[in-house]
Amino acid sequence: MNRRRRVYEGKAKILYEGPEPGTLVQHFKDDATAFNNKKHDKIEGKGVLNNRISEYLFQKLGEIGVPTHFIKRLNMREQLIREVEIIPLEVVIRNVAAGSLSTRLGVDEGTMLPRSIVEFYYKSDELNDPLVTEEHITAFGWATPPELETVMSLALRINDFLSGLFLGVGIRLVDFKCEFGRLWEGEQMRIVLADEISPDCCRLWDIETQDKLDKDRFRRDMGGLVEAYQEVARRLGLHVDNPTRTRSGPVLVQSK
Template sequence: MDFLKPRYTPMNRRRRIYEGKAKVLYEGPEPGTLIQHFKDDATAFNAKKHEVIDGKGVLNNRISEFVFQNLNDIGVPTHFIRRLNMREQLIREVEIIPLEVVVRNVAAGSLAQKLGIEEGTQLPRSIIEFYYKNDALNDPMVSEEHVTAFGWASPQEIDDIMALAIRVNDFLSGLFLGVGIRLVDFKMETGRLWENDTVRIVVADEISPDSCRLWDIKSNDKLDKDRFRRDMGGLVEAYSEVARRLGILPESEVPNGRGPVLVTSKD
């Protein structure tokens, strides 16, 4: 199977497989592949708050590509194959496990609120939490007992997921620290990748400022989706700053969300 030079089909002629709040999945050019398209939609509180922000999808695509490619390079298995253009990636089709895995290094968001911990407090150690992916139930937090009792994942799969979460946390913490950013927490999704008669757990979905809390080390300025959640403004500027520090975007490049060229032409 040639993943390096897939056929490219314009978006309006592809079969849509699934549409979420921030991305659309289309049928891929080869069996076992999908095309993941990043939208400009910004949502919070399970889409109770929604806005379209030009350029957001472009930035998330580029940042997520950078993270996933580096994870692949260090031997962390992911669904990512390659970026196709400014808004789309070629990915392996996986069976998504219905859990959001949240890794927390610093108290923030719901953890700070529920436990009465001052936001910004360094945690004694990294904490891994599981949330059941169900918008109608507002993605409730669940235990490993819930996960195994309801068959969402086996005990061995939970071990694999937690091992991946620790490795990804270690990598991201070092990556962002090197560019003056504190990784407060992040959300990770995983899936089952079927290869003949074997199956393995891989990192899926995206890793971007949409799914991470990222604070400037010196100023504590928020460089993530909290800028949208908390009506702070400047979301694209914050995401652009993350991309520039990672060396993804030149200083002069400004993301532009408009125009069909972003979804129909190769880079």
């Protein structure tokens, strides 16, 4: 039996060599991490739900012309993706004050921001992913000014689309993190959306109840993470068969 070559392993995913040159297989793990891996656990079924939700969102973004690394879902836990050169930035788009923004600026969580704010964090576990400016990014060569302009334009476009999509199913997109990569096709290069978009990297609140339907349930020891992710999938019209063998913890009840 052939063993797949592991290319990279992160906190929530593993990348394997793909079946064709220029492709990778992205495997979603059940690991849940927070505070730069200082808090860690395994939550059965999380990877299955993230795989399905991310597939759906990437497909929808592709339909409106957002370039992505996504090719197709292979099974319950894996996707076939294009190999890209990841830009070492986490791009965070904020619509409502929450998380580190509330802490840093003393803004009450839940405060609507005057406009969507784009922040950049340098991808470095050793440095705890520090907040950086456009000056840092271009000075250290992490991205060129034209690349950064493309990243910002795509990030805001993605935010507009996803905000409307989630609003339509009674969910507020508070903020989310995304990553971008350079896709080389011969001598041509273009910037594409990479990694994933799922409740692991979004803050999603029920519009009526303000229930948290995202990884804050793990960060804040609220319980019910898988049930929250299942609720997001259900509202998006997705059917995820048996993401776990057992169900435990509180179940979210949608208000009428």
